[in-house]
Amino acid sequence: MSEYFYSCMENQSDLQRIPVELLHLADPSDEMLHSYWNKSVGVVCMCDHKIVGALLMTPTRPFVAEIMNVSVDESFQNRGIGRELIRRAVQKAKDMRMRKIEIGTGNPGVVQMLLYQKCGFRIVGVDLDYFRIHYKERIIENGIECRDMIRMEMILDTNM
Numbered sequence: 001m002s003e004y005f006y007s008c009m010e011n012q013s014d015l016q017r018i019p020v021e022l023l024h025l026a027d028p029s030d031e032m033l034h035s036y037w038n039k040s041v042g043v044v045c046m047c048d049h050k051i052v053g054a055l056l057m058t059p060t061r062p063f064v065a066e067i068m069n070v071s072v073d074e075s076f077q078n079r080g081i082g083r084e085l086i087r088r089a090v091q092k093a094k095d096m097r098m099r100k101i102e103i104g105t106g107n108p109g110v111v112q113m114l115l116y117q118k119c120g121f122r123i124v125g126v127d128l129d130y131f132r133i134h135y136k137e138r139i140i141e142n143g144i145e146c147r148d149m150i151r152m153e154m155i156l157d158t159n160m
């Protein structure tokens with residue numbers, strides 16, 4: 001059985017090694033992707049020298065970071081990789097002295113909402129019409145329009 005290796009990426013040339021097709025699983029817009037890709041810290045999961053999972057976390061305000069993208073190759077999903085990417089990002093944010101991590105998901109994203117709550121995030125609001133305002137194309141997921149963004153956050157205990 002193949003093993004998974006996780007690592008953090010902090011410089012731009014490393015971040016550019018993440019395949020764009022992988023990141024498109026979570027974010028179909030190149031324009032949006034390029035607005036945060038190079039400003040992010042990355043956590044990746046490698047299997048047989050290939051990046052099969054990636055997470056991008058961007059500092060957005062003093063002491064606040066947002067997980068902008070978490071994507072796991074379809075043939076590697078449901079094996080705990082997404083959860084481990086988030087666990088490592090939370091640890092990285094603590095190391096960076098962040099006090100809060102935010103994450104957002106579209107209204108059809110039930111799997112994502114389950115996962116994020118299992119990781120310790122709480123729902124704190126809804127950004128109505130976020131996807132209609134910020135994405136040129138309509139996004140359909142699970143048979144319904146991805147229209148509103150469910151905002152979630154985790155307050156970090158920096159003593160842990």
Ligand SMILES: CC(C)(COP(=O)(O)OP(=O)(O)OC[C@H]1O[C@@H](n2cnc3c(N)ncnc32)[C@H](O)[C@@H]1OP(=O)(O)O)[C@@H](O)C(=O)NCCC(=O)NCCS
Nearest residue numbers: 025026070071072077078079080081082083105111114115
């Ligand atoms: C969302 C995503 C990152 C999850 O990654 P993953 O590696 O498949 O998730 P994990 O295997 O770590 O799953 C962790 C938890 O999520 C939930 N989950 C994941 N896939 C699920 C599914 N198909 N059905 C129900 N629950 C599911 C489970 O509750 C699981 O918890 P458990 O370990 O207690 O069973 C992955 O499905 C993905 O890349 N999706 C496409 C991109 C995307 O939507 N990204 C998020 C943008 S907001």
